[in-house]
Amino acid sequence: MRRDTLVGLAFDYAAHVLVASMSGTHVAADHERVYAAIGGLDRRGKVDARAVALLFVVAKGTESPDAHWRRRFAEQRKNFGSPHVFLAMVTDSALMRGVLTAMSWISPEPSHVTSATRATFEEAAAWIERRQGTPQFVLQSLLTQAARPAEGFSLGS
Numbered sequence: 001m002r003r004d005t006l007v008g009l010a011f012d013y014a015a016h017v018l019v020a021s022m023s024g025t026h027v028a029a030d031h032e033r034v035y036a037a038i039g040g041l042d043r044r045g046k047v048d049a050r051a052v053a054l055l056f057v058v059a060k061g062t063e064s065p066d067a068h069w070r071r072r073f074a075e076q077r078k079n080f081g082s083p084h085v086f087l088a089m090v091t092d093s094a095l096m097r098g099v100l101t102a103m104s105w106i107s108p109e110p111s112h113v114t115s116a117t118r119a120t121f122e123e124a125a126a127w128i129e130r131r132q133g134t135p136q137f138v139l140q141s142l143l144t145q146a147a148r149p150a151e152g153f154s155l156g157s
Helices: 028-049 068-080 096-105 122-131 136-148
Strands: 004-014 017-024 052-057 085-090 111-117
Touching: 004 028, 004 068, 004 085, 004 136, 017 028, 028 052, 028 068, 052 122, 052 136, 085 122, 096 111, 122 136
Parallel strands: 017 052, 052 085, 085 111
Antiparallel strands: 004 017
């Protein structure tokens, strides 16, 4: 059975970075897989005493997580053990970027977590490179790997 859902993940453990491409409607197994990947990278960052970077590219029309999964992520975020976690979310929706900003005001992130929402992958990759150090070309390569299974994956219209 085919469903119009895709969550692609790519890692560079040496660089301590995870890139995810997300599209469609996600089911519980998708969320579990993403949160497990985040947890694994965070554990590695803690053991290696290195900052980690998470970069999520959300395709146009992707459904937002429901309240259960937003709470799960908020809990996970509170318990990050890496010295610092840089989280970038890419969405072309100005409304969604505003919602994410408002959510950070309502539920402030821990002091060792820094988040940003950007309209383009290039802006988010530059932000991560400046803060965490992973070069933009590495992030682009990871996005290519993460999005590969998605035929027609596109951030824009």
